[in-house]
Amino acid sequence: MGRHEIRLRRNRMTSGRIEGYKDYRDLMNKHSRADRLRKAYRLSIIVLGIIGLLFLSYLFFRSSEKSTPTSGVQKISRPGVLINYSLNTENNGKT
Amino acid sequence: MLRIIDLNALSEARHMTEDQIAEEQKIVEAAKSDARAFAAIYDRYFEQIFNFILRRTDDEALTDDLTSQTFLKALQSLKKYEFRGLPFSAWLYRIASNEVNKHYNKKKRKRVFSLEEERLFEIIETEDGNPELDGQINILISTLNDLPTDVMEVLELRFFEERSFKEISFILNISESGAKMRLYRAIEKLKKYFTVNWKE
Numbered sequence: 001m002g003r004h005e006i007r008l009r010r011n012r013m014t015s016g017r018i019e020g021y022k023d024y025r026d027l028m029n030k031h032s033r034a035d036r037l038r039k040a041y042r043l044s045i046i047v048l049g050i051i052g053l054l055f056l057s058y059l060f061f062r063s064s065e066k067s068t069p070t071s072g073v074q075k076i077s078r079p080g081v082l083i084n085y086s087l088n089t090e091n092n093g094k095t
Numbered sequence: 096m097l098r099i100i101d102l103n104a105l106s107e108a109r110h111m112t113e114d115q116i117a118e119e120q121k122i123v124e125a126a127k128s129d130a131r132a133f134a135a136i137y138d139r140y141f142e143q144i145f146n147f148i149l150r151r152t153d154d155e156a157l158t159d160d161l162t163s164q165t166f167l168k169a170l171q172s173l174k175k176y177e178f179r180g181l182p183f184s185a186w187l188y189r190i191a192s193n194e195v196n197k198h199y200n201k202k203k204r205k206r207v208f209s210l211e212e213e214r215l216f217e218i219i220e221t222e223d224g225n226p227e228l229d230g231q232i233n234i235l236i237s238t239l240n241d242l243p244t245d246v247m248e249v250l251e252l253r254f255f256e257e258r259s260f261k262e263i264s265f266i267l268n269i270s271e272s273g274a275k276m277r278l279y280r281a282i283e284k285l286k287k288y289f290t291v292n293w294k295e
Contacts, residue, residue, distance in 0.1 A: 004206040004247060006239045007153050008232070012211045018142050021159045024134055030163075031130060031170050038171075 099219070099290045110259070111182045119183050127173050137166055140184050144191050147256055151195045153209035161198060165191040185262040188252075192266055206244055208251055218254075234288050242281055249277040 111119070125132040144165055149158040168190050169176075176186060199206050212232075219231050239247060248267060252258045260278075264271040285291050 004208055004240070004244045006236045006247075007207055007209040008212045008215070008236065009153070009209050010212050012213060013146060013149060013155075015142060018145050021145060021155075021162070022137075022141050023163070024137055027137065027163060027166055027170070028130065030167050034167070034171060 099292060116180070116182055120178055123173070123176065123178075123183055126170075127176075130170060130173075133170055133173070136169075136183060140187055141166070143184060143256075144187055147188060148191055148195060150209050150251065150255060151192075151207065152198070153207045157198070161191070161194045165194050168194070179265070181262055181265055185258070185265050188256070188258070188262070188266045189268070192248075208239070208247055210251075210255065214255065235285075238285055238288055242284060246277045246281045249274050250281045253278055 119136075122132060122135050126136060141162070145158060145162045148161045148165070149155065152158050152161065165187060169187055176183075215232055215235065219235065239250075242250070245267075249263055252263045252266060253260075258266065260271050260274050263269075263274045267274065269277075282291055282293060
């Protein structure tokens with residue numbers, strides 16, 4: 001059993017008959033259709049890329065905003081400690 | 096009766112002169128920027144590619160589809176085409192060969208080589224000039240059937256498509272020495288049953 005089959009053709013295809021299969025217009029139509037599809041595909045990839053980048057940058061700025069303190073002074077609450085406890089209000093701070 | 100196969104009659108490759116190749120290259124370059132210029136290439140090679148695919152499929156409708164697909168692929172990837180000193184047809188043959196292989200891999204069917212009977216009559220002769228062609232052709236066909244498919248591919252490209260070894264190596268993506276080796280294997284096999292007249 002061969003791996004391929006050899007067949008004999010009685011008649012050679014004539015040029016005129018092959019000419020009948022030629023369709024350059026159809027080829028060009030297929031080409032322009034495929035070209036349009038390829039361009040649309042590329043455009044959608046670019047748009048998706050841009051959207052992805054925008055989303056990533058949004059996430060980045062959002063997370064950096066969260067980690068940044070709102071003011072330079074750290075507020076520490078110390079329950080039970082009076083605010084005026086160490087303040088000298090008797091003689092305007094003169095000791 | 097001694098059976099003789101005269102491969103010299105078929106071995107004259109369709110050589111293009113360097114000027115012709117350069118001229119063709121200008122058309123290809125023009126087609127890269129304007130797809131309409133591709134019409135000249137399409138007209139020039141349609142018949143060759145159609146016949147090549149028909150020899151590989153033996154089905155006219157399928158050949159029509161695959162030929163159309165071959166030229167479409169060529170047109171779509173024309174910008175990637177790099178000139179390597181070979182006729183442009185070698186690139187078209189390569190695409191066509193890939194399309195045929197893809198078809199057979201997809202369908203998982205036995206590969207076909209459909210050879211023109213009159214073409215075989217051209218190469219077989221007998222010493223007394225009285226060819227008992229039917230018997231001889233049957234022996235030739237069974238010998239070709241026994242060859243590995245990759246060897247048959249080279250044999251077909253060399254003697255039926257009349258491609259040079261350089262082109263065959265490009266079309267099948269093998270080395271030139273590999274292509275020669277495959278052909279020699281085929282010739283050796285044929286020599287078991289025939290006297291082969293062939294000088295490369």
